[in-house]
Amino acid sequence: MLGRGLRVLGHAIRTEPRLFIVGAIGSSLFGLLIIANSYVVGWVIGHVVVPSFASHQVDTGRLWLVAAIFLGISGLRVASIFGRRLGAGFMQFRLQARYRRAVTGRYLSLPPAWHQRHATGTLLSNANSDVEAAWGPIAPLPFAVGTIVMLIAAMISLFLTDWVLALVGATLFPALFGLNLVYSRRMSPRQIRAQQMRGKVSAVAHESFDGALVVKTMGREADESRRFGVFVDELRDSLIAVGRLRGLFDPLMDSLPSLGTLAVLLLGAWRLRSGAIGVADVVSVAFLFTVLAFPVRAIGWVVGELPRSVAGWDRVRAVLDAEGDLAYGDGSLPGAGPAELRFDQVRFSYGEGPQILHDVSFTVPSGRTVALVGATGSGKSTIASLAVRLVDPESGSIGIDGVKLPDLALSALAGAAALVPQVPFVFDDTVRGNIALDRPGVDDEAVRDALALAQADRFVAGLPDGLDTAVGERGTSLSGGQRQRLTLARALAGKPRLLVLDDATSAVDPRVEAAILGALRASDARASVLVVAYRRATIALADQVVYLERGRVVATGTHAELMTFHAGYQDLVTAYEKAEHQE
Amino acid sequence: MSGEGTLATVKRGLALSPELRTGLGGTIVLAVLQMAGRVAVPIAVQQGIDHGIRAPGGPDLGVVVRIVAITLGALMISTLCGYLMTRRLFTVSETALSGLRQRTFRHIHDLSMLHQQSERRGSMVSRVTSDVDQISQFLQTGGVQLLLATGQLLVSAVVMFVYSWQLALVVLLAFGPAVGVIRLFQKRLAEVYRAVRERTGVMLGAVAESVVGATVIRSYGVAGRTQARLDSSIEDLRVAQQRAMRTSVTSFSSGEIGAGLALAGVVVVGVWLGADGALTVGQLTAFLFLVTLFIQPVQIATDMLNEAQNAVAGWRRILDVLDVEPDVADPDDQGVELPVGPLSVRFADVSFRYPGGPIVLSGVDLTLDARRKYAVVGETGSGKTTFAKLLTRLMDPAQGEVLLSGTPLTSVRFASLRSRVVMVPQDGFLFDATVAENIRFAEPSLTGEQLRAAFVELGLVDWLDGLPQGLETEVGERGEALSVGERQLVALVRAYVADPDLLVLDEATSAVDPATEVRLQHALDLVTRGRTTVAIAHRLSTAQSADEVIVVDAGRVVQRGPHARLVAEEGSIYAKLYASWLEQTRS
Ligand SMILES: Nc1ncnc2c1ncn2[C@@H]1O[C@H](COP(=O)(O)OP(=O)(O)O)[C@@H](O)[C@H]1O
Numbered sequence A: 001m002l003g004r005g006l007r008v009l010g011h012a013i014r015t016e017p018r019l020f021i022v023g024a025i026g027s028s029l030f031g032l033l034i035i036a037n038s039y040v041v042g043w044v045i046g047h048v049v050v051p052s053f054a055s056h057q058v059d060t061g062r063l064w065l066v067a068a069i070f071l072g073i074s075g076l077r078v079a080s081i082f083g084r085r086l087g088a089g090f091m092q093f094r095l096q097a098r099y100r101r102a103v104t105g106r107y108l109s110l111p112p113a114w115h116q117r118h119a120t121g122t123l124l125s126n127a128n129s130d131v132e133a134a135w136g137p138i139a140p141l142p143f144a145v146g147t148i149v150m151l152i153a154a155m156i157s158l159f160l161t162d163w164v165l166a167l168v169g170a171t172l173f174p175a176l177f178g179l180n181l182v183y184s185r186r187m188s189p190r191q192i193r194a195q196q197m198r199g200k201v202s203a204v205a206h207e208s209f210d211g212a213l214v215v216k217t218m219g220r221e222a223d224e225s226r227r228f229g230v231f232v233d234e235l236r237d238s239l240i241a242v243g244r245l246r247g248l249f250d251p252l253m254d255s256l257p258s259l260g261t262l263a264v265l266l267l268g269a270w271r272l273r274s275g276a277i278g279v280a281d282v283v284s285v286a287f288l289f290t291v292l293a294f295p296v297r298a299i300g301w302v303v304g305e306l307p308r309s310v311a312g313w314d315r316v317r318a319v320l321d322a323e324g325d326l327a328y329g330d331g332s333l334p335g336a337g338p339a340e341l342r343f344d345q346v347r348f349s350y351g352e353g354p355q356i357l358h359d360v361s362f363t364v365p366s367g368r369t370v371a372l373v374g375a376t377g378s379g380k381s382t383i384a385s386l387a388v389r390l391v392d393p394e395s396g397s398i399g400i401d402g403v404k405l406p407d408l409a410l411s412a413l414a415g416a417a418a419l420v421p422q423v424p425f426v427f428d429d430t431v432r433g434n435i436a437l438d439r440p441g442v443d444d445e446a447v448r449d450a451l452a453l454a455q456a457d458r459f460v461a462g463l464p465d466g467l468d469t470a471v472g473e474r475g476t477s478l479s480g481g482q483r484q485r486l487t488l489a490r491a492l493a494g495k496p497r498l499l500v501l502d503d504a505t506s507a508v509d510p511r512v513e514a515a516i517l518g519a520l521r522a523s524d525a526r527a528s529v530l531v532v533a534y535r536r537a538t539i540a541l542a543d544q545v546v547y548l549e550r551g552r553v554v555a556t557g558t559h560a561e562l563m564t565f566h567a568g569y570q571d572l573v574t575a576y577e578k579a580e581h582q583e
Numbered sequence B: 001m002s003g004e005g006t007l008a009t010v011k012r013g014l015a016l017s018p019e020l021r022t023g024l025g026g027t028i029v030l031a032v033l034q035m036a037g038r039v040a041v042p043i044a045v046q047q048g049i050d051h052g053i054r055a056p057g058g059p060d061l062g063v064v065v066r067i068v069a070i071t072l073g074a075l076m077i078s079t080l081c082g083y084l085m086t087r088r089l090f091t092v093s094e095t096a097l098s099g100l101r102q103r104t105f106r107h108i109h110d111l112s113m114l115h116q117q118s119e120r121r122g123s124m125v126s127r128v129t130s131d132v133d134q135i136s137q138f139l140q141t142g143g144v145q146l147l148l149a150t151g152q153l154l155v156s157a158v159v160m161f162v163y164s165w166q167l168a169l170v171v172l173l174a175f176g177p178a179v180g181v182i183r184l185f186q187k188r189l190a191e192v193y194r195a196v197r198e199r200t201g202v203m204l205g206a207v208a209e210s211v212v213g214a215t216v217i218r219s220y221g222v223a224g225r226t227q228a229r230l231d232s233s234i235e236d237l238r239v240a241q242q243r244a245m246r247t248s249v250t251s252f253s254s255g256e257i258g259a260g261l262a263l264a265g266v267v268v269v270g271v272w273l274g275a276d277g278a279l280t281v282g283q284l285t286a287f288l289f290l291v292t293l294f295i296q297p298v299q300i301a302t303d304m305l306n307e308a309q310n311a312v313a314g315w316r317r318i319l320d321v322l323d324v325e326p327d328v329a330d331p332d333d334q335g336v337e338l339p340v341g342p343l344s345v346r347f348a349d350v351s352f353r354y355p356g357g358p359i360v361l362s363g364v365d366l367t368l369d370a371r372r373k374y375a376v377v378g379e380t381g382s383g384k385t386t387f388a389k390l391l392t393r394l395m396d397p398a399q400g401e402v403l404l405s406g407t408p409l410t411s412v413r414f415a416s417l418r419s420r421v422v423m424v425p426q427d428g429f430l431f432d433a434t435v436a437e438n439i440r441f442a443e444p445s446l447t448g449e450q451l452r453a454a455f456v457e458l459g460l461v462d463w464l465d466g467l468p469q470g471l472e473t474e475v476g477e478r479g480e481a482l483s484v485g486e487r488q489l490v491a492l493v494r495a496y497v498a499d500p501d502l503l504v505l506d507e508a509t510s511a512v513d514p515a516t517e518v519r520l521q522h523a524l525d526l527v528t529r530g531r532t533t534v535a536i537a538h539r540l541s542t543a544q545s546a547d548e549v550i551v552v553d554a555g556r557v558v559q560r561g562p563h564a565r566l567v568a569e570e571g572s573i574y575a576k577l578y579a580s581w582l583e584q585t586r587s
């Protein structure tokens, strides 16, 4: 544990060497000044106090010199404190910021499949408290390094003063280190457990607040509190376990230097009697042990933080080292106008789960609209996300205009194809920000055109600040249909060459839908469309229908053809009509 | 509220967590005893020098040994006291804070839906996690240190006065300016630490959004923009942290200057006094030790006061939430039970507006009879969901009143209301658990067979059997390992097993395919016969099978009656809606 902890620290030092040096120099200076101060105190007692007390005479010049020295040391100490604290603090904050950027950068580049395996709450704590934990020992690190310098200097000065008194230090300092080591070893599992429980509590809270509406409508507040309480109690117990251990070690570590002072007194008296040393030496050394007590604790702080640091670092590294990035090629899609989409023998399953798609093949010819029809759970959304390469197939291939998706650059793909997902996602941003997404070429005019096309212009005009209205986290201030139109407008604003609509017009009036699909066939904003739909009106607008059953394409053709030839298809799309006849 | 002083916050916090004071007296006694042990050492040094080392007849080892032995005993007692004190402190503070976490958690759930939605989730989560952690960290490290430091400060001040009141005055004078500076800095510190906590919240919000919206970000190729936003929120936090650091170091170093002044002053004045014979060498030496014992706690206290600002900022955020009275409150003991049997509904001239928004529902006045099935239709944004939320008392009307079987909703105890009235919201939220656990959320006592029976009754057992692990299939976070329509099926079964007398469905099957929906509709009609059902539907198939249809347009009820009659009203909104429905389903 100690070794791994030190390696994490080494990594930190290599990353921010300059700030570390500032901090280390500051705190070494601080330590040396502490030793200097002790010797000055000893010297003052021996050479100023004792003579003038004996002679009842005051050497004023000397006295002012002493005062000046104390003040000088104090001034230097202020400088060293600034160096030590700012160096350490800035180092810690910079490291935190750097790793937060790195971790969130990974979040953005890891594929949706990875995201599905990791809860939002966990990812939040990776970027927040795990990064914090990893660099927790940085704050006291330069202090600890300075303390080590100080201890070495103290040992040297002790040996220069008197070897017997030096033996006290030679016993005491290793004892302090040893105690720290035992402490960190025993603390480690407790800290790791506490950190795990913190993560759990955070995850439960996150999920519970996320589902607050369900909790409320079912009146389960008390049960949720009980569920949360179980984890909170465990967290409490694990923190109390940490506290017990600290209660044992902290006072011990506190009193060790005091033992040193007493030993110095005892041995000093003996050495003094044999005339080996003077009063000033005893005072200096005793003073030294008194002031050492506090800085020596800094080592304990670092060592004590190491287990938590390693735990946090491991979790951070797991994100940074996560694999499975979708590799993008550098292919582009030259040409303009609608693009062709082609699925060829595509198979797919989620993780280790059952196979969801079986040899799916179909084509959306350039400029055409293809409807994807199938029962709930038949794999339509899966096909939609494969089409814009949110996931890659297990086998088979998908291509746009003859280029395989993995060969395309991300920007080329994102520029050409747009997916409107089944569940609309709205950013905590203004209406304009949500639609433009700062994409080049999407100016206010494009935003307005897209809103008009998605029939969202009227309700946006009714919002308090129009385009500048902030819509709240996940668009809470909008109705479900309004959110859907906003995401539709977002897709249209980019003038895609291939548009994938995953049941994205369910809340839109059919006439509106017809207008949208019609506009996509018009000359200026032409696009090929793959549309997941249940409505017959929508399906009828399509040039072709691909009918799915349990992940297999069981029929392809025009709506009229399928109506005549495929019973399953007919049952699905005429369900409402049939129900009505039965009434 | 946010302008309140540090002390006021701490007082309020302590009032809300009285457990924190459990056994405080004993803890303080232990802390003082631990302190006393530390002060014993300089006294031992003084006694040792004056009576042992500088004894008239040369160093007297016997005296020194005796002094050391006594001090050793004191030190051991002090260590023991330290152990007992830390244990007590951890137990008491963690117990109290776990209570605070739970109370805050419950309070957040008790807040009204609108209030919950006005807060970011990340920020609510931090109230029960990192904000509490700040307090606990402070109480256990800072708090102990502050307590010990105060004890040490007092004890060493008293001892200093005993040794020499003149020198003690010198020390106090030397620290005077420092204390002034530190006090001056407290306000700025409070500000900079508040900024740190706020920016932490903003950063967490940005991270959460980039995680939740990961697929959208990817499919629009806007990772660059998102990263830029993340980076700037991360940088903003770093800048705030560094500013807080600079402020606290400046405040801290003023104590250091005080220390230098004190040492210099003590030596100068001490030598003058000693030359006059008013002081022994041992006394002056002890005094120099005492000064360091006095300096240390001043430095620690300054440091801890800085940390305290951080903790107080967290505490304040929690208290601000706890202070909010839930505006849609449970009448609890003053409330009544809903009358037994099927429920009727009455909206008496109800109007509603969202905070700061325009009127969304106006003058809705209608009665729904018990045991009947109603469909609510209207364009998107017309106010249907708002109607459902008022009906289930997720919100209270701005004007008018909602009554169930003649009982005003506001007077109904939540325990009664929530068990008899259940709504299936537009997006069927599922917990990250199995299908079975998600359904048991509504009725924990259900056995596996009963769960299965519910699927059978709703005609969904084939779907259930198609799942890889049946009832034990994990649904993923927010149910994302199921297709959207499948999530809605589970949410519906969950509401069904709750066995309500009034069932409100808000487009609960909008993502389900027509064949399944029709089957489900029939099954639901059978099993909910005899109860009151209000179904908001975008698909008019639901409306056709309802006993009565209520048509909402721009926040008003414009038509109501059986489907056949409304369709016949030529030129009416419903006739148009129906024509368009026919167009979508028949072409
Ligand atoms: N993330 C996932 N992990 C595991 N299984 C999934 C996941 N998403 C969907 N499925 C399963 O894959 C099947 C197809 O889902 P989907 O493509 O969403 O269907 P739909 O046709 O309704 O859009 C369903 O059985 C669903 O349970």
Ligand SMILES: Nc1ncnc2c1ncn2[C@@H]1O[C@H](COP(=O)(O)OP(=O)(O)O)[C@@H](O)[C@H]1O
Residues within 6 Å of the ligand: A476, A477, A478, A479, A480, A481, A482, B117, B354, B355, B357, B360, B378, B379, B380, B381, B382, B383, B384, B385, B386, B387
């Ligand atoms: N939480 C909210 N805050 C502000 N406005 C809201 C909120 N929820 C809905 N609205 C607005 O109220 C109107 C009615 O919404 P809603 O009842 O959800 O419509 P729908 O009939 O589609 O269910 C819409 O214009 C919507 O923008």
Ligand SMILES: [Mg+2]
Residues within 6 Å of the ligand: A380, A381, A382, A422, B483, B484, B485
């Ligand atoms: Mg789907």
Ligand SMILES: [Mg+2]
Residues within 6 Å of the ligand: A479, A480, A481, B384, B385, B386, B426
């Ligand atoms: Mg709605």
